[in-house]
Amino acid sequence: MRRRLATVAGALLAMAVSLMAAPTVAQAQAEPGFYVSDGRLLDANGQDFVLRGVNHAHTWYPTRTSQALKDIKALGANSVRVVLATGDRWTRNDASDVAAVISGCRRSRLICVLEAHDTTGYGEQAGAVSLSRAVDYWLSIQDVLKGQEKYVILNLGNEPHGNSGYSAWTSDTQTAIARMRAAGFGHTLMVDAPNWGQDWSFTMRDNAGKVFTADPERNTVFSIHMYGVFDTATEVNDYLNRFTSQHLPIVVGEFGDAHSDGNPDEDAVMAAARRLGVGYLGWSWSGNGGGVEYLDLTADFDASRLTAWGRRLFEGADGIKQTAREASVFATDPADGSADGSCAVGYRLGDWGNWFNADVTVRNTGTTAVKGWRLDFALPGQQRVNSVWNAKATQDGSQVRVVNESWTETIPAGGTVTFGFNGSSTGTNGVPAVFTLNGVACAGS
Structure with a gap:
């Protein structure tokens, strides 16, 4: 996000009740993994699942990932959003590497949200690529993603439009989802907002219903990134309420306790997420640079050295330790319980x-x-x-x-x-x- 524009009046989301109805028992039982029902994210056992976790920059710190996953779990998280690269801007995370990440998440009993980061700020950021290129990447590693629907959510592309050209977000997102479904992906798909993830234009908010119903699986979750645009409780609550009141699934895919574009109200984010049963994923475990080092949750990837932001997220009111519940699928996961797999x-x-x-x-x-x-x-x-x-x-x-x-x-x-x-x-x-x-x-x- 670069700067906040004046609030724009948004139209209420329109959606037929019949399209938002919960699936039948037979439909739910047929689902291979996570699925959306009446605006809620359910796991493969039909249990409500609320993301409570953090982001980890795997693509830049691959040697840190194995220990990071164990530490993130030990601090009480139930999920982790993992930064991957398509190879367009940063070194590509290939199929074998992604398979190892998924295995590490499963051994640590963490739901793995995988995201393609090279789309960040498309249309404004030099070198950023389109959602179409992100879909190409997911197709190229599809073999290691098949069969992981119980444990993996696919975040199509990080912050896929900057503050230019964001009006294309709706059609670009619909096309990306259609390609994923046509290729046979049955995973829950997560889609980020435009405007560097912060949706100050309300493009995602006002078109989410249209995007959701265009998914033939009705299995898309929306992700808002809450930084300086969301510096008051009123703004936080209004945005999240717009989704939950329309029974549309929403998560806070990134947020912090400070930011260069303004001071986010992290207390309001966490309180609203608890009240509404909305998931959140704090940014980020460690390794931030470029002037945003204050967003590190740990000092130098050391779980025993939580920063003030880390203590707030993990240990504070409405934080991870208070509110996280492990996904029920791990009760019978054969990959769990062995440091060396099976x-x-x-x-x-x-x-x-x-x-x-x-x-x-x-x-x-x-x-x-x-x-x-x-x-x-x-x-x-x-x-x-x-x-x-x-x-x-x-x-x-x-x-x-x-x-x-x-x-x-x-x-x-x-x-x-x-x-x-x-x-x-x-x-x-x-x-x-x-x-x-x-x-x-x-x-x-």
Whole structure:
């Protein structure tokens, strides 16, 4: 947000009651993950879920993420919004990296809100990309997102319009949602407001009903970022009430206790969120720069050194410790409870220069058998898979997906399966850094 304009009178949202009605029991049971009912976000068990968490800048601090997720959970959060990059402005977070993030969230029993950050301030910020480019990114990593609908919410693009060209927000957002649904994404989709997320023009507020009903799944959640535009309780309450009174799902996807464009009323944000049952995600765990270091919740990613803003968000009135409730899906999540996940992979490389062999052992370290498996990893360098035995493999760029043959379908609890392949290369041969089994990151063996 650059500056606040005078308040604009907004029309009340219009929506047919029949379109906002709760789904039938059969519909709810058919949902693969999170879904929206009567303006509320419900988890896959049909339980009300209110986001209470923080933002973490994974794309700039990837080595901090594993510990950050554990610390964020230990402080009482039930969710984390994770900054990802499409590769247009910042280094791309590829499929294997995103799979590892999701696995870390699940092990820490945190709902993972993944957001594409390269759209920030599109139309005003140099280098920012459109929502269409963000959708391209989600499509490129769709394989590691499938099956994660119970644990992952997809935030299409961060602050997708600045203070120029924001009138296109409605059509751009509708088109992005339509592309995601046509591609088979069943996840709850989160959409950010324009005007650097703060919607001073009320573009999102006044068109949210239209966008929601255009989603064939009726599974879109709206996200407002509350900084200097929202410096009074009246403004905070009026904005959030406009959504909840129309049974439209709204969350505060970012907010702080200070900002360069004005002093947000964080007390009003948190009080209104509690009163209305609205989710919030504070910005941000650590690592802020460019003059907004005051938005760090911790000093140098150290959970034992909460800043004043961190203490307010986690420990204060209406804060995370007081109001967060864990998603019910974690009661039966097989990825929970093990620091190393439920699998381990051994990868023995035979390096012959411009060709190589790999013998791979997949161990089930869980307590129940795995029937039907998929192992995903990225080959380093310019390696290509040629032939495979005891499994079947496909390759797309560096990404490799291996699935079982009929005779290697089951991995008993505590047991293993093995397969191998040979390949060619034009560079140095190496070992993949991350393996995921059915979407869950595995430990080394």
